[in-house]
Amino acid sequence: MIRFGAVMATLGLLLSASAAAExxxxxxxxxxxxxxxxxxxxxxxxxxxxxxxxxxxxxxxxxxxxxxxxxxxxxxxxxxxxxxxxxxxxxxxxxxxxxxxxxxxxxxxxxxxxxxxxxxxxxxxxxxxxxxxxxxxxxxxxxxxxxxxxxxxxxxxxxxxSGGDSSGAWANARITLDAALAYLARFDATDSRAVRGAVEPFLGRFTHPAHAALSRAERRRLRAAVDGLARYLDRHGDRLAARSGRDEFDWARRNAALARQLDHMFRTSAPSGEELSPExxxxxxxxxxxxxxxxxxxxxxxxxxxxxxxxxxxxxxxxxxxxxxxxxxxxxxxxxxxxxxxxxxxxxxxxxxxxxxxxxxxxxxxxxxxxxxxxxxxxxxxxxxxxxxxxxxxxxxxxxxxxxxxxxxxxxxxxxxxxxxxxxxxxxxxxxxxxxxxxxxx
Structure with a gap:
């Protein structure tokens, strides 16, 4: 028969361990x-x-x-x-x-x-x-x-x-615009001419440092051009997908969305420096x-x-x-x-x-x-x-x-x-x- 004292000692050890854990x-x-x-x-x-x-x-x-x-x-x-x-x-x-x-x-x-x-x-x-x-x-x-x-x-x-690189300049960001414009030039060359024309002047300046150097009016025009590109693809999605296939259209639409993401980051933040800053x-x-x-x-x-x-x-x-x-x-x-x-x-x-x-x-x-x-x-x-x-x-x-x-x-x-x-x-x-x-x- 186990002695009462031994039981109490064991219980005491368990309680002590539990208390220590807490x-x-x-x-x-x-x-x-x-x-x-x-x-x-x-x-x-x-x-x-x-x-x-x-x-x-x-x-x-x-x-x-x-x-x-x-x-x-x-x-x-x-x-x-x-x-x-x-x-x-x-x-x-x-x-x-x-x-x-x-x-x-x-x-x-x-x-x-x-x-x-x-x-x-x-x-x-x-x-x-x-x-x-x-x-x-x-x-x-x-x-x-x-x-x-x-x-x-x-x-x-x-x-x-898209377009990220070790410099933090997003030097290849235009890949998104190039892909969306190439899609429209291939499958909707005539009707999309105005939309493409609004974007094209900014292709060489679609990086973070180049965006920072744009005037306020130029930034507004760029934003309007990128938004217009995305809206055009949305508005004519069924017609375009019927011509190109749904998969090609989906990628073109995503590239327009990617360009919007980049434009938003360029507008709301400064280009990265060598050290992190509060902003x-x-x-x-x-x-x-x-x-x-x-x-x-x-x-x-x-x-x-x-x-x-x-x-x-x-x-x-x-x-x-x-x-x-x-x-x-x-x-x-x-x-x-x-x-x-x-x-x-x-x-x-x-x-x-x-x-x-x-x-x-x-x-x-x-x-x-x-x-x-x-x-x-x-x-x-x-x-x-x-x-x-x-x-x-x-x-x-x-x-x-x-x-x-x-x-x-x-x-x-x-x-x-x-x-x-x-x-x-x-x-x-x-x-x-x-x-x-x-x-x-x-």
């Missing part, structure tokens, strides 16, 4: 995370199925990466997308790259012409075309679509504003709103049965405004793409950023003491795992820590401030990141 929310979260983490040991269906189960019937999974140019998030994305397509009926992937530029990759995976390495290099923004992981993704998609056993073909999209939040706000709009367009194109994997930086996909770290200088915290999408899609959006522990070969060391969320997850004990945070949002000892402001590492050398309880539905943790693979030039 007194130390970080310890409570760590204990909860260790109990609920799902290891992701391999690039295989059993591991990737854990993410699919957590997402449930959501039409869009927003997967984030903590920084651009790391191998592990890109490789994880590729594995996850293959599983989602083959096992859960996903129909498209949309990544943080120029929407108009990515049209060539959209066509290539559908069987169009071209050399895959050259197309990826030339069609992805921000230098992402250098990475072998992106080439591998496009090659797999083309092979999947070439198999006649796959009746429903899958699609590749960019969802970023630079305006450009970030315009860009994230545009990306959300483009993501909606992708979802609409995929139809009621379509499901999309969205892949972008953690700061874009999370349901949290951009604040903290290098962004502390902003006068206001701009609204992120994930906030726009959450408001529109509700639980049809599943947000899962990637957090990381250390940086390995080819990447700068992480900032010491940064990323309270990353640090906590690193103590869970697995090299790679999924943690669904939704069960701990409102109840239990971990809820308090999740509702507090925490930090998540970003761009290797800084961090963003978030409340994990609302910023994400789940998180994938990867212990060590290494540089993305850059193949030697052929």
């Amino acid at each position: 007194a130390d929310p970080a310890a409570a979260f760590l204990a909860w995370a260790r109990d609920h983490a799902v290891p992701l040991p391999a690039c295989d269906d059993p591991s990737m199925a854990a993410v699919g189960r957590a997402a449930g019937t959501a039409r869009m999974i927003a997967l984030g990466e903590p920084a651009h140019g790391a191998h592990e998030p890109l490789a994880f994305r590729n594995c996850l997308f293959r599983h989602l397509v083959e096992q859960q009926g996903f129909t498209a992937i949309a990544i943080e790259s120029g929407t108009s530029e990515a049209r060539r990759l959209h066509d290539y995976v559908a069987g169009g012409p071209g050399d895959v390495r050259q197309l990826v290099r030339e069609s992805l923004s921000w230098g992402f075309g250098r990475f072998a992981e992106n080439v591998a993704l496009v090659e797999w998609m083309r092979a999947y679509n070439a198999d006649p056993a796959h009746a429903r073909k899958i699609a590749f999209y960019g969802i970023d504003m 630079d939040y305006r450009a970030d706000a315009a860009r994230d709103a545009a990306m959300a709009d483009n993501a909606h367009w992708v979802l609409d194109r995929e139809g009621p049965d379509g499901r999309v994997l969205l892949f972008a930086h953690d700061g874009h996909v999370m349901n949290a405004a951009t604040r903290g770290g290098i962004w502390s200088v902003y006068r206001r915290a701009p609204k992120a793409m994930g906030q726009h999408l959450r408001a529109a899609l509700g639980d049809q959006l599943f947000i899962v950023p990637i957090a990381s522990g250390l940086n390995g070969a080819g990447l700068p060391p992480v900032a010491p003491g940064s990323g309270s969320l990353d640090v906590a997850l690193a103590r869970v004990g697995y090299e790679r795992f999924l943690l669904d945070l939704r069960p701990a949002r409102t109840a239990g000892p971990a809820a308090g820590w999740l509702r507090r402001t925490q930090s998540i590492r970003a761009n290797h050398v800084t961090q963003a401030e978030i409340s994990p309880a609302t910023a994400m539905d789940a998180v994938v943790f990867i212990a060590t990141l290494t540089a993305a693979h850059v193949p030697e030039a052929r």
Whole structure:
């Protein structure tokens, strides 16, 4: 028979542990995370199925990466997308790259012409075309679509504003206007002459610095010309689609919308400098709103049965405004793409950023003491795992820590401030990141 004193001693230890957890929310979260983490040991269906189960019937999974140019998030994305397509009926992937530029990759995976390495290099923004992981993704998609056993073909999209470059000048922004005007010149040359004529004088000045140099009257004329282009396509959509086919028309209309997005950003923000300034939040706000709009367009194109994997930086996909770290200088915290999408899609959006522990070969060391969320997850004990945070949002000892402001590492050398309880539905943790693979030039 167990002695009464031993029972009371055991009960006392349990109560002490419970009290300690309540007194130390970080310890409570760590204990909860260790109990609920799902290891992701391999690039295989059993591991990737854990993410699919957590997402449930959501039409869009927003997967984030903590920084651009790391191998592990890109490789994880590729594995996850293959599983989602083959096992859960996903129909498209949309990544943080120029929407108009990515049209060539959209066509290539559908069987169009071209050399895959050259197309990826030339069609992805921000230098992402250098990475072998992106080439591998496009090659797999083309092979999947070439198999006649796959009746429903899958699609590749960019969802970023078009014309972006490392200088911040948006030097290639005119690609949007060029594409829309070329469509009208081909399918509606006579009737659209006036609309095209209003836009053409501004083609060489459709960059952020050049827009800033326009007079107030010129800016008004440019805005009217871009709006007129979009309205013309809307007004004559049925007639134009009958001539060109619906797909060609949809891309022309999207290019006009992309030009509108750029004109709005040019009008409401100053060109970027070498350092962030308090008013630079305006450009970030315009860009994230545009990306959300483009993501909606992708979802609409995929139809009621379509499901999309969205892949972008953690700061874009999370349901949290951009604040903290290098962004502390902003006068206001701009609204992120994930906030726009959450408001529109509700639980049809599943947000899962990637957090990381250390940086390995080819990447700068992480900032010491940064990323309270990353640090906590690193103590869970697995090299790679999924943690669904939704069960701990409102109840239990971990809820308090999740509702507090925490930090998540970003761009290797800084961090963003978030409340994990609302910023994400789940998180994938990867212990060590290494540089993305850059193949030697052929």
